[in-house]
Amino acid sequence: MKDLLPEDGQHLLHGVVPTIWSFTALDDVAAAFGRHGRIAFQFSGGRDSTAALYLLRRYWDQMTVYHLDTGDQFPETRAVVEAVERDVPIVRIHSDVASLRNLHGMPSDVVPVDNQEFGALVSGKVIKIQGRYDCCARALMFPMHDRMRADGITLLVRGQRDDEYASPPLRSGDAAGGFEVLYPVQSWTGADVSAYLVERGLPIAQFYAKGVRRAPECMGCTAWWDEGRARYLREHYPEHHAVYMRRMADIKNEIGQQIGWLHTEMEN
Numbered sequence: 191m192k193d194l195l196p197e198d199g200q201h202l203l204h205g206v207v208p209t210i211w212s213f214t215a216l217d218d219v220a221a222a223f224g225r226h227g228r229i230a231f232q233f234s235g236g237r238d239s240t241a242a243l244y245l246l247r248r249y250w251d252q253m254t255v256y257h258l259d260t261g262d263q264f265p266e267t268r269a270v271v272e273a274v275e276r277d278v279p280i281v282r283i284h285s286d287v288a289s290l291r292n293l294h295g296m297p298s299d300v301v302p303v304d305n306q307e308f309g310a311l312v313s314g315k316v317i318k319i320q321g322r323y324d325c326c327a328r329a330l331m332f333p334m335h336d337r338m339r340a341d342g343i344t345l346l347v348r349g350q351r352d353d354e355y356a357s358p359p360l361r362s363g364d365a366a367g368g369f370e371v372l373y374p375v376q377s378w379t380g381a382d383v384s385a386y387l388v389e390r391g392l393p394i395a396q397f398y399a400k401g402v403r404r405a406p407e408c409m410g411c412t413a414w415w416d417e418g419r420a421r422y423l424r425e426h427y428p429e430h431h432a433v434y435m436r437r438m439a440d441i442k443n444e445i446g447q448q449i450g451w452l453h454t455e456m457e458n
């Protein structure tokens with residue numbers, strides 16, 4: 191500038207000193223935390239959730255950790271939650287999935303219309319069956335969502351991973367229904383998560399090592415057939431396994447009757 195200015199303009203630079211401006215980009219987590227005042231971490235007790243929670247350790251004082259207890263959790267999950275609670279305070283939200291199953295029916299991955307609540311009024315069926323997503327919504331998602339609203343939360347942090355969805359409904363940074371979401375481990379694989387927990391000696395439920403594909407939420411669940419829970423129940427909880435098999439046989443029988451109508455119709 192000095193070279194560019196004419197002689198009679200040099201006084202403009204009086205007192206000016208060379209300065210270097212340095213800009214540091216905030217990472218996604220810091221930026222998201224900076225945008226919100228009421229932040230919730232939704233902790234399930236599963237391995238993804240635990241990894242995401244400890245990954246954000248430096249933010250623990252800026253967020254509330256919530257855990258939804260359906261009243262029918264595996265002892266393994268309960269133990270993880272209790273272990274984590276020794277490190278960070280956890281706010282528990284309670285629902286009663288057993289009562290909800292009695293009211294709306296056993297959860298299933300296939301639902302015969304005659305056994306749905308409304309269908310049973312027409313068909314007279316005694317066994318009621320509901321879809322797994324309906325059951326999870328009633329026992330898990332709605333109570334959690336209601337609490338988030340009541341507590342004025344605007345940022346939801348979860349240990350959600352992309353590879354658990356054909357197409358993730360939301361990705362980190364998206365907003366829906368008045369909430370922004372933050373998924374710190376969304377691009378991790380299941381193996382990444384397990385390695386992270388093992389390396390740091392963090393709690394992880396034993397069912398992962400026994401071949402269960404996802405953390406089973408409720409012991410009395412009759413849905414999520416792709417989790418691989420039957421073998422685990424048979425080996426570790428034989429009494430629960432016997433009840434599970436009886437309920438699964440009832441569901442199979444009811445589905446079979448509905449499928450029977452489909453076969454009859456297609457033969458004509």
Ligand code: SF4
Pocket residue numbers: 260287297321322323325326327329330406407408410411412413
């Ligand atoms: S895991 Fe099963 S029993 Fe538990 S809320 Fe979901 S569908 Fe219902």
